[in-house]
Amino acid sequence: MTACSVDFEPVGRRGGCQKKESLLACARQLGVGISSICNGKGICHSCKVQVLSGTVSKPTPSELETFSPQELKAGWRLACQTYPRSNVKVHVPAESMTTPQRLQVEGQEVTVSPQASVRAYPLKLAIPSLEAPQADADNLLQTLNQKHKLNCNKVDIGALRLLSNQLRSWKWQCQAAVRNYQVIALLPPKSHPLGLAIDLGTTKIAGYLMNLNDGKTLAAKGVMNPQISHGEDIISRINGAVHSAEEQAQIQKLAAEAISQLGADLCAEVGANIEEIVEAVVVGNTAMHHLLLGLPVRQLALAPFIPAVSRALDIKARNLGLDFAPGAYVHLLPNLAGFVGADHVAMLLATGVGQKKGPIVALDIGTNTEVSLIHEGKIVTTSCASGPAFEGGHIKYGMRAAEGAIERLQITGDKIQYQTIGEAPAVGICGSGILDALAQLYLAKAVDEGGRLNADHPRVRTYQKKREFILVSKEERNGQPAITITQKDIRELQLAKGAIRSGIQALMEASGVSEKEIKQVIIAGAFGTYINVASAIEIGMLPSLPLARFLQAGNAAGMGAKLALISLKQRAQARALTSRVRYIELASAPDFEQTFMQASYLGQYRIINGRREKIN
Ligand code: FES
DSSP: OOOEEEEEETTTEEEEEOTTSOHHHHHHHHTOOBOOTTSSSSSSOTTEEEEEESOBOOOOHHHHHHSOHHHHHTTEEEGGGOOBSSOEEEEOOGGGBOHHHHGGGSSOOOOSOOBOSOEEEEEEOOOOOSSSOOOHHHHHHHHHHHHHTOOOOEEOHHHHHHHHHHHHHTTTEEEEEEETTEEEEEEOTTOOOEEEEEEEOSSEEEEEEEETTTOOEEEEEEEEOGGGGGOSSHHHHHHHHHHOHHHHHHHHHHHHHHHHHHHHHHHHHTTOOGGGEEEEEEEEOHHHHHHHHTOOOGGGGSTTOOOSOOSOEEEEGGGGTOOSSTTOEEEEOOOOBTTBOHHHHHHHHHHTGGGSOSOEEEEEOSSEEEEEEEETTEEEEEEEEOOSGGGTTTSTTBOOSOTTEEEEEEEETTEEEEEEGGGOOOOEEOHHHHHHHHHHHHHTTSBOTTOOBOTTSTTEEEETTEEEEEEEOTTTTTTSOOEEEEHHHHHHHHHHHHHHHHHHHHHHHHHTOOGGGOOEEEEESHHHHHSOHHHHHHTTSSOOOOGGGEEEEESHHHHHHHHHHHBHHHHHHHHHHHHTEEEOOGGGSTTHHHHHHHHTSOSSEEEETTEEEEOO
């Protein structure tokens, strides 16, 4: 018999739960994927949730150990230890979700009041006759200006080519989409003007279809970037584009076609037509931006890494090969530097850090990690070449976050507990699992602070003359080769995390800010959102600060693109933010090499004057 109703946010799933069932059990029944490495024993702490309303059972000893009194007061609990006593509302933070569920938090709702660059005006036109044979475009402009007190005097040529047939098929009723006193498209009488926000990532493209009238997100979807066929990383694609004009044109076309297809799919989901998209905003790193626009990229890869253009741009979508409304525009937010693009600007915009006093560190971790430090009105930014290790690249059993990837992991003595995506048999390890693994190896003393594997640990073996740590044995895999972390993998991870920590360190030094003064660390992006921050601190990738100072912000670049799509005010803010940024080149930062060397050590420490001071 159902005793209580449990409402899980932000996935928006609700259902009945018996009083003897834990929140974890209830979540499982409802298909809400909450991470549970220890399978409900109360020891892994991976099932953290926040009870927002309603009454639940008293905290168990393991919860009293896990949470501070303030955290318990704020409703933080372990889902496997907590039982509902009334109807409850529960927030599942991104880091507690299993991977398939995580995709659902990417399209968070925008909350600014809409003030889009395009407005749609409903019109009913006089039907022309022999007595009043006015041209269709003149008829449209006259009615539009009279009825809505405007001063439009132009119709886009693409819109003009369709206008006569559209007016007749819609029986002289329509909506005129107007941008900067120009009619850029006619829309069916009862449709919404649609906008498309795009986060053009090197690996993935995220798209959000929005109603420009009310600023609501209608549909969201992520697809793989087909440019991968010209190289997984940005440098290979730049090399391809530099190699021949033909290849550059192919790379451009692939991105444009993928964006058009994404727009068409999202429109189909809501019963609309791609030609109802009247405006788009695209954010991406500087190389993705240049490749989409067909701009030269050779100089991006050579010191001093100069972009062809930094300022914000408005370009007719058709000039990029995008199949939107005939006169639709694409707005591109400004870039900051050769390796810090509009996606970072969008992230700064979405997280609202520009208005805060700081000191705040905001970073987006990827193959290239962009970091900003915001302090007393100033923004200092850098980019670090963190490489593909945290995306599973260059790691023996590394893989993307897909079914069968180990995503969470815990070592107790010589025992390993892990959780895989889709609860499928383990086939490899993805970014969040790799980070956990390194932290757990260090805590279990299977690896020392210099990153050397300890031959005395029962799970460390020498295989083909190389040392490696066995995560999943051959026996556990029914005779398939063991899944391991090799000494070489650990070196790759040290380089990746050392680059990120050196970037943060360089910005702190450039701003005269000490680690203790940092009020908040915002981690954005697909990888950063789902990492276990405690693991990232344990390996020295992030500064050793209280966990409450870290915020995992999700796809903030996509969120920033959405804001810029629906609000001209937000576009102006993005430009203002950009003008406050000082970019520093990491390699030229004082003591960089010394700092980088120290930052590649594992453990919790501070770096002061290029020297490492251990904490604990
Ligand atoms: S599943 Fe709840 S603590 Fe491990």
